[in-house]
Structure formats: C-alpha cells, structure tokens
Amino acid sequence: MLFDPATLTYNEAGLIPAIAQDASTGEVLMMAWMNVEAVSQTLVSRRVTYWSRSRQAFWTKGETSGHTQELVALRVDCDRDALLLKVRQTGPACHTGARSCFFTSVREGQEVSEADQSSDV
C-alpha cells in the first residue's frame, strides 16, 4: 500500500510524536514532533526534519550544529499516532552535548545523571 503522510493521526496542533533511535545501537536518542510536511520532507531528503513547537518552524536536525540524523527506517505504530525513526546520528543528539536526551535516571527516588553511561540496565 502506498504510504500517504496525511493518513497519520495528528494531534489538535497537527503534530505527531517521533522517537529517534540509533539504528545500530538501539539507543533511544530523543523524542520530538513532526507535522505532515516534516514527515514528507524527511522521507524525501532522508535528513530528519522535525517541527519546532517553540520556534513554530521546520527544524532539520543538525542544520546549524552539524549533528544530523540520517533516516535509515521509518516505522508507524498500530494506531498511526506515533513514529519511530531509526537514524544514523552524527555527533550528540542532545543540545546539551549528551549522546541521548534521556540522560537522567530516576533511581530509588533520586534523579541521577547517567551522562553517556547506561549502567541502569
């Protein structure tokens, strides 16, 4: 079946959550949002492009930082209201310089920074 980005389920703001996962290591790098055009552009260019809710503008990952995400695979979930992007990440995914945005763990009620270790699993 031909994929049409307009058939996805977007929220009231016209956005769908997109999870970026490192295609080789499986690490979850970040979660951001796309609108229908961002989905289309990403599929055509293979350069991951989100919609920035704060800037209300397209946000091609790495455009200014050089920390690009090359699309390896795009998955749609069963409800068609979430996307999983398997990506080849250049440099850190997080604007803080961490490899992944999910560097804070909650352990025994405390927040712990994992930085680039993955010692909790």
Add this chain to the structure above:
Amino acid sequence: MLFDPATLTYNEAGLIPAIAQDASTGEVLMMAWMNVEAVSQTLVSRRVTYWSRSRQAFWTKGETSGHTQELVALRVDCDRDALLLKVRQTGPACHTGARSCFFTSVREGQEVSEADQSSDV
C-alpha cells in the same frame, strides 16, 4: 536530587509521552501517555501504568491481557517533557499481538508489515 513527578512538563491535558523500550533487546515497543499519578504509581509498583486517553482511566499494562510491563529503569529527557521506560515485557506489547506496536515500515513509499522481523536495519 529527590525526584518529584510534579516537576515534569505535562501538556495541556496533564499528560507526558512515555516510550517503552525492551530493557534487554533495546526494541522500542510502544508509546503511550502518563499523567502525574501514573508516573508515581509506576515508580512505586514497578508495574507500568499509563493513562488511557480514550477511556480516560488508568491503564495498568497487562491488567486484563496478562501482558505486563515491569519497570527496569525510568529516564527523563533534557526538557523533562518525555519519559523513556526500560521494561521487562511479558508477551506482546501490542494489542494486535505483535511484539512491538511499530510493526509497519515505510519503504520506498510503500507500507510494509514487518510483523516480528526487523529486516529494515
């Protein structure tokens, strides 16, 4: 620092997206939503509990199906507006019976069901 679920950033409906990832394989299983109580309950019980937007009720994963998610680790992202749950999944995570909800791939403009294979990466 003590973790307080109230310090997370919730959307206008009081919800935060939560990504469930298999703690051993790294497979992304599903994305669902939590409110502040669901986060607290999950941390205390170690049984992943979401908020069902369609039913407007707590949804302890596997309560009826037996396909539970045991929390192994909880991560918070840099913006505090998304959660990553590393889980031990019993049975399939998806209500369709698939291991992961993300079983539909987009390849060369076509939708392809991957079922339980991961041949795209």
